[in-house]
Amino acid sequence: RIDDNRLWQSLMALAQIGATPKGGVCRIALTDEDKAGRDQVVQWFRDAGLQVRVDEVGNVFGRRPGTDPQARAVATGSHIDTQPTGGKFDGNYGVLAGLEVVRTLNSHGIQTVAPLEVAFWMNEEGTRFTPVMMGSGAFAGIFGADHIRSQQDGAGLTVGEELARIGYLGDVACGDVPGGAFAAYFEAHIEQGPVLEAYDKPIGIVSGALGQQWYDVTVTGMDAHAGPTPMNLRHDAMLAAARMVDAVNRIALDQAPHGRGTVGHLQVLPNSRNVIPGQVKFSVDFRNLSQTGLDAMDAAMRTEFARLAGQCQCQVEITQVVRFAPCIFHPGCVASVRGAADSLGYAHMEVVSGAGHDAVYVHSVAPTAMIFVPCKDGISHNEIEDAKSEHLAAGCNVLLHAMLAHAGV
Amino acid sequence: RIDDNRLWQSLMALAQIGATPKGGVCRIALTDEDKAGRDQVVQWFRDAGLQVRVDEVGNVFGRRPGTDPQARAVATGSHIDTQPTGGKFDGNYGVLAGLEVVRTLNSHGIQTVAPLEVAFWMNEEGTRFTPVMMGSGAFAGIFGADHIRSQQDGAGLTVGEELARIGYLGDVACGDVPGGAFAAYFEAHIEQGPVLEAYDKPIGIVSGALGQQWYDVTVTGMDAHAGPTPMNLRHDAMLAAARMVDAVNRIALDQAPHGRGTVGHLQVLPNSRNVIPGQVKFSVDFRNLSQTGLDAMDAAMRTEFARLAGQCQCQVEITQVVRFAPCIFHPGCVASVRGAADSLGYAHMEVVSGAGHDAVYVHSVAPTAMIFVPCKDGISHNEIEDAKSEHLAAGCNVLLHAMLAHAGV
Ligand SMILES: NC(=O)NCCC(=O)O
Ligand SMILES: NC(=O)NCCC(=O)O
Numbered sequence: 127r128i129d130d131n132r133l134w135q136s137l138m139a140l141a142q143i144g145a146t147p148k149g150g151v152c153r154i155a156l157t158d159e160d161k162a163g164r165d166q167v168v169q170w171f172r173d174a175g176l177q178v179r180v181d182e183v184g185n186v187f188g189r190r191p192g193t194d195p196q197a198r199a200v201a202t203g204s205h206i207d208t209q210p211t212g213g214k215f216d217g218n219y220g221v222l223a224g225l226e227v228v229r230t231l232n233s234h235g236i237q238t239v240a241p242l243e244v245a246f247w248m249n250e251e252g253t254r255f256t257p258v259m260m261g262s263g264a265f266a267g268i269f270g271a272d273h274i275r276s277q278q279d280g281a282g283l284t285v286g287e288e289l290a291r292i293g294y295l296g297d298v299a300c301g302d303v304p305g306g307a308f309a310a311y312f313e314a315h316i317e318q319g320p321v322l323e324a325y326d327k328p329i330g331i332v333s334g335a336l337g338q339q340w341y342d343v344t345v346t347g348m349d350a351h352a353g354p355t356p357m358n359l360r361h362d363a364m365l366a367a368a369r370m371v372d373a374v375n376r377i378a379l380d381q382a383p384h385g386r387g388t389v390g391h392l393q394v395l396p397n398s399r400n401v402i403p404g405q406v407k408f409s410v411d412f413r414n415l416s417q418t419g420l421d422a423m424d425a426a427m428r429t430e431f432a433r434l435a436g437q438c439q440c441q442v443e444i445t446q447v448v449r450f451a452p453c454i455f456h457p458g459c460v461a462s463v464r465g466a467a468d469s470l471g472y473a474h475m476e477v478v479s480g481a482g483h484d485a486v487y488v489h490s491v492a493p494t495a496m497i498f499v500p501c502k503d504g505i506s507h508n509e510i511e512d513a514k515s516e517h518l519a520a521g522c523n524v525l526l527h528a529m530l531a532h533a534g535v
Numbered sequence: 536r537i538d539d540n541r542l543w544q545s546l547m548a549l550a551q552i553g554a555t556p557k558g559g560v561c562r563i564a565l566t567d568e569d570k571a572g573r574d575q576v577v578q579w580f581r582d583a584g585l586q587v588r589v590d591e592v593g594n595v596f597g598r599r600p601g602t603d604p605q606a607r608a609v610a611t612g613s614h615i616d617t618q619p620t621g622g623k624f625d626g627n628y629g630v631l632a633g634l635e636v637v638r639t640l641n642s643h644g645i646q647t648v649a650p651l652e653v654a655f656w657m658n659e660e661g662t663r664f665t666p667v668m669m670g671s672g673a674f675a676g677i678f679g680a681d682h683i684r685s686q687q688d689g690a691g692l693t694v695g696e697e698l699a700r701i702g703y704l705g706d707v708a709c710g711d712v713p714g715g716a717f718a719a720y721f722e723a724h725i726e727q728g729p730v731l732e733a734y735d736k737p738i739g740i741v742s743g744a745l746g747q748q749w750y751d752v753t754v755t756g757m758d759a760h761a762g763p764t765p766m767n768l769r770h771d772a773m774l775a776a777a778r779m780v781d782a783v784n785r786i787a788l789d790q791a792p793h794g795r796g797t798v799g800h801l802q803v804l805p806n807s808r809n810v811i812p813g814q815v816k817f818s819v820d821f822r823n824l825s826q827t828g829l830d831a832m833d834a835a836m837r838t839e840f841a842r843l844a845g846q847c848q849c850q851v852e853i854t855q856v857v858r859f860a861p862c863i864f865h866p867g868c869v870a871s872v873r874g875a876a877d878s879l880g881y882a883h884m885e886v887v888s889g890a891g892h893d894a895v896y897v898h899s900v901a902p903t904a905m906i907f908v909p910c911k912d913g914i915s916h917n918e919i920e921d922a923k924s925e926h927l928a929a930g931c932n933v934l935l936h937a938m939l940a941h942a943g944v
Binding site for chain 1 (some may be wrong): 805808818
């Protein structure tokens, strides 16, 4: 069993770097704070005897050799970059749980047959450089390393320049692992949702992750004065958009239990009290566990939006901007997580990740599964993000046993 | 008959002051541009022999004496301040139509029994200083002069300071008219709506103006991650607000033909693509011809919004921010407008003003009516606002004859 207190103390120590007044953390990717966080974790890696490797997009790997020099590594990890008003646990937990697994094995003098690795992936949050999950995506070969290094932030600085500046532009080729691809990858993460808490389970066995399709929608009507324009002569883009928001919700409910539909961003023009809006722009975020389901949501949206635009004498334009395919994690790895939770006596349930994670990309190059633990009120991407030490410890114990099952003692 | 070309030339000359690159006008109340516009109109008033009076809130009156020194004045007017991206006709037309009436009488050597007055009211648009229709409201005693002079713009400058700076802080007490209150007040204005154009009528006989009730609405739910949060555990403020927008439309349609319901302003928090919005703020603008109708809309909104908030596990807060009572213009003045249009042979129809106008305030202290002329596509508060010279001339002829009917020749 891991050391609950040591894990908690590491989390609290890392949260000091970039700490915000409201108790959160701001360590945006490739800033000075991210450098300080990286330096701290690398120091801990070295103190625990790990061999540190940095790849050409700034992913960092700490390796604990196994007894069989031929064996492929069993890996874990997550990210330590945060949202601008992020919390202490999102990402950080997965990395420090990996470190705690190593420290536990060290203090018990346990050798594994296969090497173990703990990784932290560059820029998971995508808050400064798009897209999200950049480092793990490059590792999995989804993006080229050159493409990633040329991505710019709002000030025109590139990922490559910023990696060099903070000392994390490594020379390991993206995806290269000594001895060959990971034999297995496990990622522990806070759930970022309310399900485990609602069902009072400390462990979520994550069987897969929802696919995502994001859209930009523009509804165009005609600005007009709210007073003299009769209801039947309006081209009210706000009314059309409102009905589309309702349709997004209906379309997601039609795909229960895994369909999700969210309009998070909406902008009105000219946005004046007594002017009927001539244009409304908004985002649609659709998620589902199957591509068939996502396709059905896409089709339903296009039909409904055209109908509703017509109803309000408006035009609608839909552009797809993001796409992640649905992901079913490796059945063997998922079984190992379940086996570990069972043998440790933790109550658990199968869940699906609604959010994207580095594990979703790693899954395409190695057998992968995830372990979720509850977070308070399901809140994340928020300075008040919180989690219980006992749940974090439970997830870390499950991670330890799942990794050992694959690495062999 | 008035001189069509002279009226058009005056409109085009005044539109040079504060002209915008896109063919509109920007002469926001009490700015340097407004001063230049005021100086030009006052010069024209003086050239036409009018005696100029400025009151203590910057309303300006030009008087043409009558033959009976005892008689109360027959007045007309409107405003010359504009929206930031305003047009050439909104307000300006009513003032320059009044000037054209005087010039026409001058060039024909016609004396009236009662004096005539042409007014331009301070800050009708309310774009820099709230509320709208400030000058006419103070003239009618709805607002105190001190209160109005203490109103501040976004930079903290007061109406009083700005009036003094541009030389239009007069000494006439608000509401004072030599010889007593106006015997009648007529205001010519572009319709700012699409009805006259749709029915192909050059003249609208305005029988009244819709009452207005404006609200600020805040819907509060709970921010949450769009991925991991199941549809049934959401407190989606965007969804609740969208259904409320639809309800505003329904409530207005239930009050056909005079009910209007508009959500012109809407703001989402935190307004991020993959975050379920925790708060949405929006405006509601309800209009109707009867107070009973407005009361019914208010009650229906409160019931519906509470129901829809509950449906989406959100809270709703409603604050009323503006109220104008419905206005039925003076039957005698309305009859004079109709009589003038008939005798001049202009096609006309009875309409109701959907927008607020200075005439609505003046109506509370003098018998009042309005004359509408069509504007292109019903568009105003827009640089592309446009109107036909022949329609503007027709409205001005109707104004001339309606005023003469009350003033006596
Ligand atoms: N874990 C996480 O917050 N990912 C961001 C992308 C998403 O919206 O799923
Ligand atoms: N005429 C005009 O645009 N008035 C502004 C107030 C309103 O919205 O009716």
